[in-house]
Amino acid sequence: MPSEAGTTDTLKVRPIGKTIGAEIIGADVRESVLDEDGFQCLKQALLDYKVITLRNQMLEPDDQVAFTSKFGPVNDGGPKNPFFLEGYPEVTILSNILKDGKPIGFQTDQTDEWHTDITYLDKPSMGAVLYATEVPPEGADTLFADLEAAYIALPDTVRGRIDKLRAIHTYPEQYGGKLTESEKAAMPARSHPLVRTHPETGRKSLFVSPMMTIAVEGLREEESDDLLKELFGHITKPEFMYTHKWELNDLLIWDNRCTMHKSTWFDPKYSRLMYRTMIDGDVPY
Template structure:
């Protein structure tokens, strides 16, 4: 039975800009479907987020046994980014740890660190940071990095946190019609948009032929977990193949925004001796640029990956 309301108590139209989408409960599934929770036997683990991020009690200066490597790899797949506190390690230790996961690679657009296989991010009052954009590392490569190990050499007294977002959770929570629209689509990735803001044009020109635009699936399948993950990012994804540019821009803006959802994120406050190791196939990250005029110096080692599918 409907009830007629007097005019004076009728509601105004309930619309807001952006289509009127008001988010509600999230599906927050940390593990792949069908995978059961198991304890870790070789180290302590403290979760920092519901679906992403955990602190691990392991000394990275010591070589990994095969058993420890296997359990750390399981933790990486299940938590997507691992944090290690109070580490007294050098660049050599950092490289040796990362090499347990594969061949190391460098980024030609970022200055080298203490060794050929490391890159250094040195930010100060005279050298501003530009990493405060949600991104996946080197998706302009045909085979983007598997992951990265980051160590802060100089920590600002305030600010300078890094955030990560779980892009499997982002995919799980797409509206059904959006999932149906993006499954099977491919998008173009190019290094120019990501580095044009702060790099020497001569450097970009020199590498333009070596790194032509590449296509990756908008939704990739993780090669180890089998999970579907949203694989477009604001730094390097320029457009979706095969659809009108206006529709591509609109769809990408929405997909980019999924990394901004707090329920999919973890935020890490750096301290001297802290190290982070993340799965670049499953996450996006964002370096918070709020520490000016203090310095923030980091060294990163990247692990070569495979072609997304």
């Protein structure tokens, strides 16, 4: 990973975490402003740092969808997504705001757990773009874990043991509501490599998360539980983390192929309103 800030004309990349996270300075991602060279700089920064932040973006939904589509096809956020922006099924609302006594978006605070987005599908999301229009004055941070750095830091004996194993991922009902029997039948548990190879960088990372990974294939239940407990404890060590402290009009982009994330608690007297778009991924290998 690059260790120094870089520039392409007006854009500057400033690392802000230990192994993960960078701020992009001087970028405006609106289609009328961002040229191809600027986008390629952003894309490379995402591959290098896994999570990138752009401050003071002024976006309409069309801008966010158009920008997200530069990375790949935009999806609808997975099954059981009732909280999309009217007229924009690709834009999911994340919020604690109530309208007529009902939530207007997914509430990701007290109940959130470490996860990588929609790994319960055959093709988990490649990444996500999250835009903040209302943020609490404190709390409501988003934590990210660098699963590539966590894999590299494992002892050789552990890496040798897990390199060829596969893990089972399921849909967690707290993620978006209980499934009907027909929905459960249409969304069976998925098997993914426990160690994933990034299709663009070729680098390896762990591919498990406490929220969605329930077992390791081929291991006895006790052995599987012990291994997952060990890995979950390892990947949530502070040295692999970046904490994003939100500011108004932040745009955050992350690579789901080598990270996991969770949001933190905030006082519900404050409003939080964010808009998420997700990018189609491919089958992990």
